[in-house]
Amino acid sequence: xxxxxxxxxxxxxxxxxxxxxxxxxxxxxxxxxxxxxxxxxxxxxxxxxxxxxxxxxxxxxxxxxxxxxxxxxxxxxxxxxxxxxxxxxxxxxxxxxxxxxxxxxxxxxxxxxxxxxxxxxxxxxxxxxxxxxxxxxxxxxxxxxxxxxxxxxxxxxxxxxxxxxxxxxxxxxxxxxxxxxxxxxxxxxxxxxxxxxxxxxxxxxxxxxxxxxxxxxxxxxxxxxxxxxxxxxxxxxxxxxxxxxxxxxxxxxxxxxxxxxxxxxxxxxxxxxxxxxxxxxxxxxxxxxxxxxxxxxxxxxxx
Numbered sequence: 001x002x003x004x005x006x007x008x009x010x011x012x013x014x015x016x017x018x019x020x021x022x023x024x025x026x027x028x029x030x031x032x033x034x035x036x037x038x039x040x041x042x043x044x045x046x047x048x049x050x051x052x053x054x055x056x057x058x059x060x061x062x063x064x065x066x067x068x069x070x071x072x073x074x075x076x077x078x079x080x081x082x083x084x085x086x087x088x089x090x091x092x093x094x095x096x097x098x099x100x101x102x103x104x105x106x107x108x109x110x111x112x113x114x115x116x117x118x119x120x121x122x123x124x125x126x127x128x129x130x131x132x133x134x135x136x137x138x139x140x141x142x143x144x145x146x147x148x149x150x151x152x153x154x155x156x157x158x159x160x161x162x163x164x165x166x167x168x169x170x171x172x173x174x175x176x177x178x179x180x181x182x183x184x185x186x187x188x189x190x191x192x193x194x195x196x197x198x199x200x201x202x203x204x205x206x207x208x209x210x211x212x213x214x215x216x217x218x219x220x221x222x223x224x225x226x227x228x229x230x231x232x233x234x235x236x237x238x239x240x241x242x243x244x245x246x247x248x249x250x251x252x253x254x255x256x257x258x259x260x261x262x263x264x265x266x267x268x269x270x271x272x273x274x275x276x277x278x279x280x281x282x283x284x285x286x287x288x289x290x291x292x293x294x295x296x297x298x299x300x301x302x303x
Contacts, residue, residue: 028259031267035255039204039274044282045211050289055216057223060299063292064224065162070179070288072155072169077183079105084191085198094195103140107150110138131235136243154236161232178287185280189273196266199258200273206251208281214241 053059059067082105086098104110131154147153152170159169172180189201218237225232259265 024260024263028256031259031265032252032255034267034271035274038271039278040207042275042278042282044208044278044285048213048216048285050285050292051213051216053289053292054220057220057227059220059224059292060295061162061228062299063295064221064228065164066291066295067288068155068158068162068164069169069174070176070284070291072152072159073172073175073179074183074284075155076152076170077172077175078186081183081186081191084187085202088191088193088195088198090195100140103143105151107147107153108140108143108145109149110135111141111143131239134239136239151236154233154239157233158236161229176287176291178283178290182280182284182287185277185283189277189280192273196262196269197273200270201277203251203255203270204274204277205281208278209240210244210251214244 054067079102082098082102086095086102089095089098130148134149156166156169159166168174172183175183186201186205189197190205192198192201214237218234218241221232221234221237225234
């Protein structure tokens with residue numbers, strides 16, 4: 001009696017599951033269309049004047065130093081936002097995902113047990129933290145910590161070549177109002193205690209990072225390197241560019257998974273929070289653009 005009854009019930013259950021899946025897919029397609037139109041067309045993605053200028057390779061040593069100082073402030077203060085995101089996660093999986101990013105940022109290299117070739121390439125232990133050799137894939141589980149593998153230390157190698165001292169970079173006191181506004185918005189939104197807001201800000205940051213600005217910076221630095229600083233190490237930028245190329249492939253899948261796990265997702269809140277984060281990012285680049293123009297005017301007056 002029990003088995004046939006179960007078989008009879010299985011048919012409507014399957015129909016309900018199929019119906020839910022179709023409804024979910026349709027709702028997600030509509031939501032994704034809204035995101036494309038209302039979030040991913042933000043000017044920080046479609047038109048970033050500073051990155052467009054920097055890519056041309058006309059930056060002076062003074063302008064490059066000023067840019068690196070501000071980027072160092074963002075890079076260092078980002079750790080605080082990432083820590084808050086980890087603490088405020090709404091699941092153990094989310095906490096671990098945030099912890100992966102934080103630990104990697106401070107020097108735990110991604111472990112890839114199945115890729116022995118990576119280990120074979122590293123002969124000198126001092127090079128184990130070199131971003132040119134450190135993998136962009138894997139997990140911190142089983143990974144080794146190296147001071148030299150901390151992302152901020154990669155940036156310090158650039159600072160050294162630009163004659164910038166450790167005491168001149170990375171601290172809040174070195175940030176312009178625009179840079180500090182961006183960092184504070186990261187802390188407020190990306191690290192928000194409401195994980196719905198945090199997830200929206202994270203999605204915005206991922207799409208900004210994957211939109212190509214790393215490549216624009218690399219192009220500008222390569223020209224600058226030939227003109228002014230032959231020994232300038234660029235691995236900090238090239239590593240992050242490789243990382244974002246991979247993230248771009250997963251961003252859409254992660255959004256759909258998040259949407260499926262939160263069927264009551266407030267779409268308006270998600271898009272609003274994402275745009276607030278984009279505005280924070282835009283303020284950072286707008287400040288950099290104003291700074292480089294100001295330095296250019298000063299240079300012309302002195303000339």
